[in-house]
Amino acid sequence: MSCFKTQSGKMPCKAKELNLHLTLLGGQSFRWKTQEDKKSSFYGVAFGHFWNLSQTEEFLEFTAHGGGEKKDNDLENKLKTYFRLDFNLSENLKLWKKSHNHFKEKSEYIQSVRVLNQEPVENLISFICSQNNHINRITSMVEHLCSKYGEKIYSCDGVNYYSFPTLEAFSKNLDTLEDDLRKAKFGYRAKFISGSIKKINELGGIEWFDNLRALPYKKARQELVKLPGIGYKVADCICLMSLGHLQAVPIDTHIFQIAQKHYMPEALSKIKSVTPKIYDDISDKFRDVYGEYAGWAQTILFCAQLSRFKEKEDTDGDDIKLKRSKKAKKC
Numbered sequence: 001m002s003c004f005k006t007q008s009g010k011m012p013c014k015a016k017e018l019n020l021h022l023t024l025l026g027g028q029s030f031r032w033k034t035q036e037d038k039k040s041s042f043y044g045v046a047f048g049h050f051w052n053l054s055q056t057e058e059f060l061e062f063t064a065h066g067g068g069e070k071k072d073n074d075l076e077n078k079l080k081t082y083f084r085l086d087f088n089l090s091e092n093l094k095l096w097k098k099s100h101n102h103f104k105e106k107s108e109y110i111q112s113v114r115v116l117n118q119e120p121v122e123n124l125i126s127f128i129c130s131q132n133n134h135i136n137r138i139t140s141m142v143e144h145l146c147s148k149y150g151e152k153i154y155s156c157d158g159v160n161y162y163s164f165p166t167l168e169a170f171s172k173n174l175d176t177l178e179d180d181l182r183k184a185k186f187g188y189r190a191k192f193i194s195g196s197i198k199k200i201n202e203l204g205g206i207e208w209f210d211n212l213r214a215l216p217y218k219k220a221r222q223e224l225v226k227l228p229g230i231g232y233k234v235a236d237c238i239c240l241m242s243l244g245h246l247q248a249v250p251i252d253t254h255i256f257q258i259a260q261k262h263y264m265p266e267a268l269s270k271i272k273s274v275t276p277k278i279y280d281d282i283s284d285k286f287r288d289v290y291g292e293y294a295g296w297a298q299t300i301l302f303c304a305q306l307s308r309f310k311e312k313e314d315t316d317g318d319d320i321k322l323k324r325s326k327k328a329k330k331c
């Protein structure tokens with residue numbers, strides 16, 4: 001396909017610093033797949049490129065397609081940023097293992113999961129889709145959004161690959177977006193997606209996310225829950241996975257149960273529903289134990305749990321329903 005630019009490269013990256021499988025398929029992004037016959041090779045779309053990624057013990061190898069006419073000599077840096085390769089995972093793992101026995105036990109086989117640094121619009125809309133949903137369904141919803149509102153960036157073996165739609169692309173279609181998504185069986189998420197796009201535009205458009213990156217973590221989260229359909233859990237996922245707030249600790253039912261059993265057994269023993277205060281008590285506890293990168297430690301525990309329950313393929317089917325309080329209506 002001559003209209004698609006193709007570039008290949010190879011960068012130093014030790015396999016023990018990056019578990020591609022759990023990082024790409026562990027419920028952070030919904031745009032990656034692996035080839036059935038080649039379990040160590042992955043393909044998917046990120047940052048407007050279609051990527052093929054594979055690993056050796058010492059290197060991460062990539063081929064990137066697409067990117068249109070834009071000059072893009074910086075693909076290696078894009079991957080470095082996406083995988084946050086400047087974060088010293090081994091050193092932090094040592095600390096987290098010393099911090100709590102539960103982490104030491106659970107992280108044994110899945111240590112090198114990395115927190116992705118994603119584009120915020122993709123992260124936000126995908127996580128609206130993720131509510132009460134499982135990975136396969138979320139993936140097909142995200143694919144629907146991309147093929148309908150994104151740009152074709154690559155084509156191979158009769159399959160077209162599309163970028164995630166930009167805020168402008170969604171905004172141009174705002175008049176019909178909710179109806180179209182309802183017809184495509186997005187259910188109540190249709191209203192949340194179109195409402196969030198509208199609200200982001202009112203709050204400042206794409207630059208709003210830069211402001212959120214610059215705000216202290218809890219202020220950024222408080223801004224995010226102004227959007228329809230965004231509660232604390234999804235806001236924390238966005239803070240963690242695309243705004244650089246690595247202390248954000250999303251609490252779903254699995255993490256709640258883990259907290260009940262291992263971190264706060266007494267305080268949570270009789271708790272049946274999670275109020276915003278209890279949500280914060282649990283995530284504060286994780287921050288006390290794991291420090292400023294507690295959200296990364298959560299990601300590793302989340303993936304350990306996900307591997308255990310893989311047969312069910314659940315992610316956010318287990319979103320906790322936060323008990324609403326008068327103060328924090330939208331949790």
Ligand SMILES: Nc1nc2[nH]c(O)nc2c(=O)[nH]1
Pocket residue numbers: 026027028130237250251252298299300302315316
């Ligand atoms: N690291 C995390 N990834 C997630 N995906 C998802 O759906 N929920 C989570 C989460 O809580 N942490």
